[in-house]
Amino acid sequence: MTRADAVTAVRNPLAFIAARWTPDPRTVRRAALAALVMSVVIVVTGGAVRLTGSGLGCPTWPKCTEDSLHNTAEMGIHGYIEFGNRMLTYVLCAAVGWAIVAARSQKxxxxDLVRLGWAQFWVVMSNAVLGGIVVLVGLNPYTVAAHFLLSTVLIAVATLMWQRTREGDGAPRPLVGKSVQQLVWILVAATVLLIAVGTVVTGAGPHAGDSSEVERMPLDWENVSKLHAVLAWIVVTLTFALWFVLKAVDAPQGPLARTRELFLVLLAQGALGYIQYFTELPEILVGAHMFGSCLVWIATLRVLLSLRERPETEPPGLPAQQPDATSPSMAEPR
Structure with a gap:
């Protein structure tokens, strides 16, 4: 390596790597998928911290204790669980970093891919700081809810990046009419509300995240749970209606398949929700329900992203062909 190369590597390591490596498109897709998988893993392990009462296993932040960066044997299993979850943040950062490097090196x-990768990085950093605040304020339920909601933002950005790695870079072409698109946006909004109310159920419920007395949201837990169930049925109904509308307008198989997948995930998540409610919230089922909420969110976003296609960039001088507005895939439902 010459001195000039060494200077370039220090000043702009991403450009240095990109100049010497061109990843296969599958490598870029796998890197984006790894970042998405880790964004879900960190949510599930964070839930395990709360459900095992290990939320204050490391009682301070950024250190684990006032005198130690890591947990000590005297802190017991709760210290190992909490500190282990903190260490997984570095694994998540590595996955996001790998996605950024792969996207930057692609030819x-x-x-857009590089920006989505960096967006994930800054969301991770923001949520790490918020996670520290959660500890410092003694697991205040409102900060815990914000911590989870910011994780759903990370999952959304990671899902979008993964989808974009599987598409071309041309202008998006709609596959369905505006009325169908509007119905899907209503579905997305209802899903966001469903997840947000789910955090309120958590904040008012019995799993406080620590074995000691921890503040809970001053709401009736059962009433909030019933509201959550009503919203879940609204999302299921919207998904069922969307599937019929897509069949009626003879939509392409992509949106139909993504909608069917969402419907199946919702059914499984709903069944799990009712089982945990009537069995007095066993920790293992609550954890599975948190994992299911991530899958519901990803499946909903995939429905939204399936409503358009992005071909490869058109050669200069050749305008992108616009789909016929009277074609079956663009028709409005009758």
Missing amino acids: PYRR
């Missing part, structure tokens, strides 16, 4: 260069 031709795609600015």
Whole structure:
């Protein structure tokens, strides 16, 4: 390596790597998928911290204790669980970093992928700081809810990046009409509300995250749970209606398949929700329900992203062909 190369590597390591490596498109897709998988893993392990009463296993932040960066044997299993979850944040950062490097090195260069990778990085950093605040304020339920909601933002960005790695870089072409798109946006909004109310159920419920007395949201837990169930049925109904509308307008198989997948995930998640409610919230089922909420969110976003296609960039001078507005895939439901 020459001195000039060494200077470039220090000043702009991403450009240095990109100039010497061109990843296969499958490598970029796998890197984006790894970041998405880790964004779900960190949610599930965070739930395990709370459900095992290990939320204050490390009682301070950024150190684990006032005198130690890591947990000590005297802290017991709760210290290991909490500190282990903190260490997984570094694994998540590594996965996101790998996605950024792969996207930056791809040829031709795609600015949107790199920006989505960096967006994940900054969300991770923000949520790490918020996680520290959660500890410092003694697991205040409102900060815990915000911590989870910011994780759903991370999952959304990671899902979008993964989808974009599987598409071309041309202008998006809609596969369905505006009325169908509007119905899907209503479905997305209802899902966001469903997840947000789910955090309220958690904040008012019995699993406080620590064995000691921890503040809970001053709401009737059972009433909030019933509201959550009503919202879940609304999301299921919207998904069922969307599937019929897509069949009626003879939509392409992509949106139909993604909608069917969402419907199946919702049924499984709903069944799990009712089982945990009537069995007095066993920790293992609550953890599985948190994992299911991540799958519901990803499946909902995939329905939204399936409503358009992105071909490869058109050669210069050749305008992108617009789909016929009277074609079956663009028709409005009658």
